[in-house]
Amino acid sequence: MDQFSAMQSFRRVVEHGSFSAAAALAGQSHTVLSRQVKNLERQLGSQLLNRTTRRLQLTEAGALFYRHCVQILDQMEAMTLELSEHQQQPSGTLRLSVSSAFGELELGHWLPGFVERFTGLQIELSCTDRFVDMLDEGIDLCLRVTDHLPDSSLVARTLAPSEVILVAAASYLKRLPTAITADNLGEHPLLGYNRLAQPQRLQLVGPSGSQREVLMPNRVSANSPMALRAAAIGGLGIASFDRFIVHDALLDGRLVQLLPDWQQPARTLYALYPQSRYLAPKVRALLDYLQDYYRDPRWLM
Structure with missing residues (x-):
């Protein structure tokens, strides 16, 4: 039988x-x-x-x-x-959604190599800071850096941790009568990302494990991380960013990291895709490529 x-x-x-x-x-x-x-x-x-x-x-x-x-x-x-x-070479159109800052700062590092390797693919890119409805909008893969994933039927593959740090421009620090400490941090303006529920509030964990919540004054707020980055580089106040957003500005001295011994809740770079029994070759190819690219830390000083 x-x-x-x-x-x-x-x-x-x-x-x-x-x-x-x-x-x-x-x-x-x-x-x-x-x-x-x-x-x-x-x-x-x-x-x-x-x-x-x-x-x-x-x-x-x-x-x-x-x-x-x-x-x-x-x-x-x-x-x-x-x-x-x-046995198949990935082909067709790959619809990719990324956040605006990630699209501007990260794609240039790995997307050219991916396109060069998989010449049969065409990339259709959507840059937006909202969570997209992948099924409704026909998105194959979504890349997001977040500390919270909404409940959904999406599969989330972890690609890399994303450290969150405090920064300010040297020009801002030079104007201060005293150095910034965890105790006086609340006296300084925070450049707030106004898509957050509490854009002026920071949660910090000290070197001994002590926790502190700091409410900071508002000087400039925006719905764009890149606009806040420009404001921080311009010396308008303190900002809290994923390290990848300010990595190059830290390297060339336009920004300085503050309170390195105090940590903020970490975030994670995820690849999100609709749950399915099978993955299309084009999606599997990009997932594998990204997993390999982000296997080693990319944003260390």
């Missing part, structure tokens, strides 16, 4: 509720399907279905066998598709 074929037949019978419906779907005869299921029962030594003139009902053994059938058949199908796709 072809046990794999018999398992497929049994699954069809269970999911379609009758031998007749399953036979019609598979293009087989009622007799063949019935014989396959009976042979399965004989081989397993258990009755799988209770048959009446009106309906079929799974026995306890049948329900257990059905669950294992689904797992095994799905794994076989996934393996077959994956092996087939492994």
Whole structure:
């Protein structure tokens, strides 16, 4: 007996509720399907279905066998598709959504290499700071740096940690009568990202593990991290950023990190994509490429 074929037949019978419906779907005869299921029962030594003139009902053994059938058949199908796709060169249009700051500061480092490797792909890029409805907008992959993912059916693959730091321009610091400390931080204006629920509030953890919440005055607020970055470089106050946003400005001295011994809640770079039994080759190619690129820390001083 072809046990794999018999398992497929049994699954069809269970999911379609009758031998007749399953036979019609598979293009087989009622007799063949019935014989396959009976042979399965004989081989397993258990009755799988209770048959009446009106309906079929799974026995306890049948329900257990059905669950294992689904797992095994799905794994076989996934393996077959994956092996087939492994031979395919990713092609078509890849629709990618990223935040505005990430798009401006990070894509130039890795996207050219990805496009050069996969010449059959066309990239359609959407830069926005809102969480997109990936299914409704036809997005294949979304990259977000966040400390909170909304409950959804999306799959989230972790790519890299993202440290959050306090910074200010040297020109701002030179105007101060005293150095900035954790104790006087609340006297200084915070350049606030107004998409946050509390844009003027910071949560800090000290070197000894002590926690502190600081409410800071508002001087400039904006809905754009890049606008706040420009304001910080211009000396308008203190700002809190993911390190990747200010990494180059720290390296060339336009900004200075403040209170390095005090930590803020870390964030994470995620790759988000719709949950599916199979991943299209183009999506898998980008996921693997990003996983490899961000395997080593990218934003260290």
